Amino acid sequence: MPSSDPYGDLVRSPLGRRLTGALGLPRPAQLRRLEAGTPEFAGDVLVLGEGPGAEQARALVSAVGARPVGDAPAEGGLTGVVACFDAVTHPGELSATALALGGALRSLGASAHVVTVVRDPEQAEDAAEQAARAGVIGLTRSLAHEMRRGGTANALLLRDGAALSDAGPAGALAFLLSPRSAFVSGQPLPVGPGTPAPSSPEGESEAPLAGRVAVVTGAARGIGAAILRTLARDGATVIGVDLPAAGEDLMRLVNELGGTALALDITAPDAGRRLLEHARARHGRLDVVVHNAGITKDRMLANMDAARWDAVLAVNTASQLAINEVLLAEDARDTVARDLRIVGLASISGIAGNRGQTNYAASKAGVMGLTAATAPVLAARGGGITAVAPGFIETEMTARIPLLTRELGRRLSSLQQGGRPEDVAEAVAFLASPGASGVNGTTLRVCGQAMMGA
Amino acid sequence: MSVQTRTRDAMPALAPLYAGAAAQAGRDALSRRSRPAELPGLRLVVADHRIDEDALRRWREGVGPVDPDALPSVLVHTQVFGAAMALMADPEFPLPLPGMVHLTNTVTHRRPVAAGRPLTVSAEAVGLVPHHAGTAVDLLVQVREADAADDVAPAWEGVSRYLARGVHVSPLRPERPARDEWTAPAPTAQWTLSGGAGRSYARVSGDWNPIHLSGPTAKAFGQRGAIAHGMLLAARMLQSREPAEAGFRWEIGFEAPVVLPARVAVRYAEEAAGATAVTGWDPRRGRRHFTGSIAPIGG
């Protein structure tokens, strides 16, 4: 893939390293991402903390194929750390594990993943417990800033009495320790118990979406295309949806991946029905819906016109509402899986706001709103609805941002670089998979811990 | 008038005949020799004449497609007309060959003529016809299979009428016929004749008359430009329309010459009994180039 980040390339060259070192410039690391042919998990994962969480973490680390260790090896090379704070009831109890974690940081290899495990502060019994739990999130966010060499730190928040060993947290832990989450950092991820995936005898982790049918809107190019690819890689039969005008790119992609292409304007009144009909007729089922299609029509609010405002809200938010309504209706049950998983694309603009993007931020905040609001409906049927909020992602769209703004967007994050469409796609694929059964109603940021809105 | 038969053992080539006739005309002009006023009463017979496959190949390349094995009627004409030309080129022929204008052709093509088979060709000038602009002569050429009896009707028989302008051998001078009012009908075909059409036809026919070859050579002989050979028009008229078993009769009469390159508008109209009337004209000026007909024998 041709690089769109010449600065990032420069600093990774020997000369560039000396130069940027001398000038004190940021030195973004090359992130390790999931690649075909290399194992997803390998090496040593340090498990810290006392109580049931640590015990379960060791088992889970073994189960995914890494080696759990109790002490940081002197030679370094740790691929991950799971720091379990799941039993804390008072802020005073944080120090032991926190300091042990600190002591292990020098032993981390490149692109290592630190996961702190804590119970969701919102579900604490008392003030001291909530303070302790919230403290872990604060600790994790700060640690994420301190991580070096492309490392990430995220907090796994156990909800609703979930044990780390339950299907929901287990799946989330695997994701956060995996190179799939290379560009996810500084994020708390609330996870409920979830439901065990129907056991498939072979290659469950290889093809988490095997036998499932997934639809992605806006699939012809950019992040949508990466999502379609990733879902197909994970075993899904894909339906690529895009505007009729994007048909040629969509055709090539779908023919490469296998699956079907549907030319559809998602704002059309019958879009949901046509999508459902397509899935019903061609594939007989629908398990995953990814609302990726989105547009920007930036203008300062003072200069905004109705056309720009309405188009953005219609495409980015209203279409998701309308399509969800059709898919969740009673008469769609013959096709739409009970454990349907919906993933909507939000944006950090929707969290932090952005100059010139009142319409876009409204639409993306709207996605997060509808995601939270629809969660109970999906919970009732064993499915889930989540959103992904990408930060600065290197796409054709961001390539058109003026150079300085673009450079700022890239560097103003803990990982000091822009993400790739694949990073968003990995998060979406996780949230679409049975492994994310414990995640519902949540928006997951894929932003390299961007400063915006953090 | 008694007819004397003279036999030649090879078909006379056209080019030397033209050259000889031109030289004779020059000598005649100097000597003020006068030609006889009557036809010579001579039949020229070429025995064992064969039209070779090569002629057919050249025809396909230079004129157009040919149904397998059948010699096109006009191709037969080109390969046997040397006999008639030899008669016309004779110093004792009443009309001088140079400058003669082709007026009409009428051909009765009874049986297919095969390439490579021995033929007996006879040529004879059969009549002088007074014309308002001079005197015309009808030349009859007959083609029989070498083994056919004399009383069998010829397989191919053509009468070509040529006009010698300004030569009056008889005191009779017909009136110039009134020009008929003619308006161009709807065309059913269009021929595109290239500037080189005259040269390709010459390569096929061996008829290297300079008025067909190029603009300059034609202008030297008083034409506006290279003009399409009348028999090339006849060949186009008959293309893809000759019955496989022959048994047809066609004729063509020439009017305004076709100056090359040209687009010729053509109308084929079916008349009674399978006969087709053909008209060719200049679609821009509305002037008629030729009229013709194709009909089954007896039709």
Place this chain on the structure above:
Amino acid sequence: MSTEPRTPATDRPALAGGALRPAVVVGSNRIPFARAHTAYREVTNQEMLTAAIDGLVARFGLQGERLGQVTAGAVLKHPRDFNLTRECVMGSALSSETPAADVQVACATGMEAIGTLADKIRLGRIDSAIGGGVDSISDSPVSYTDGARRVLFDLNAAKTLKDRVRAVSRLRPGHLVPQPAGAGEPRTGMSMGEHQALTTHEWGITRQAQDELAAASHQRLAAAYDAGVMDDLVTPFRGLTRDNNLRPDSSVEKLAKLKPAFGRHLGDEATMTAGNSTPLTDGASAVLLSSEGWAAERGLPVLAEVVDVENAAVDFVDGRDGLLMAPVYAVPRLLDRHGLTLQDLDFVEIHEAFAGTVLATLAAWEDESFCRERLGLSGALGSVDRAKLNVHGSSLAAGHPFAATGGRVVGLLSQTLHQAGEGSLGLVSVCAAGGQGIVALLRGR
């Protein structure tokens, strides 16, 4: 030893003693059509047809599928494209084990492909097929003159320098004038437009009527695009998302300003302009056909049934019939076979080679003496309700890449019939060079 056949007769293909089964249209795909020498100037026939097939594969998820046969063709074809359709199949996302064939019936090539494939499906020889066509004026072959060809062959065969020099010395400037593939009829030397000008004049079709038909074609196709009618029929290609000949703002007033382009010999009575004639166009189309069972197994839609196809030809050479009037003869024969009349049809698609072609065809069917004397009918065949004719526009607006038109029309009509409902009837009529025509009867499903 049992003499029982292994398969019960009812399940066997018609060829093996079973019953004929319906051949159905599952769907279609085409690339937007482009006026010659515009958007697809640098694109080959092979690339265009492959794109049309690949769009169909993507639409119906046929990646890696082995189909019974793909039949398509091009009217203007390079010698190197001798196996055009097979090459396209191998370059497509279909299984390379899908056999292919090239056919050619001039402008009705696509119709011939679809008709014969439908018959094969009916007979049980194959279960699935793609029929279509492609044409490119921009990619049309240019040949050497015969003279130059002979020189080049001799040059190739020459062994010595002297032979080579001799061969080359025979080359004449005129030899090097390229010979473009002609649009003229070989037997008359007249272009299709000139032929149609005679027919248009003979039937007294007015300029006004032709311009009205042309304007309606543009307006209807533009409306179809706007309404999403083309979404499941067209996949964009090389930056083109709609047919670039389409002029949504076309009007009779604008068309009236154009000068006659054909039949100039008619003087003031010439009526055919560039506006009411189809332009030379590049494009490709593909139609997915199958048995009902094949479609059902894959959850694919069934839009329409190909009920019957009729080929016809007329003796146009001496003007007995118009060059493009063969469908006038084919349609009554086709309808008669099924006991139908023009009035039974819900939709009629008459390919707009020229506005005059459509109008002369309609006029002939309305002409009692013509129908009696030439078509052998007891009276006029009747009128076609204009509201049922080319409802989403036709070739005057979309353009006409010769071999691709059949697939365009069959795909569009099948969708129209499907939306109209089960049992609706539609007619396709495509005229072709050489005095030919192919018409088809489709029934909505």
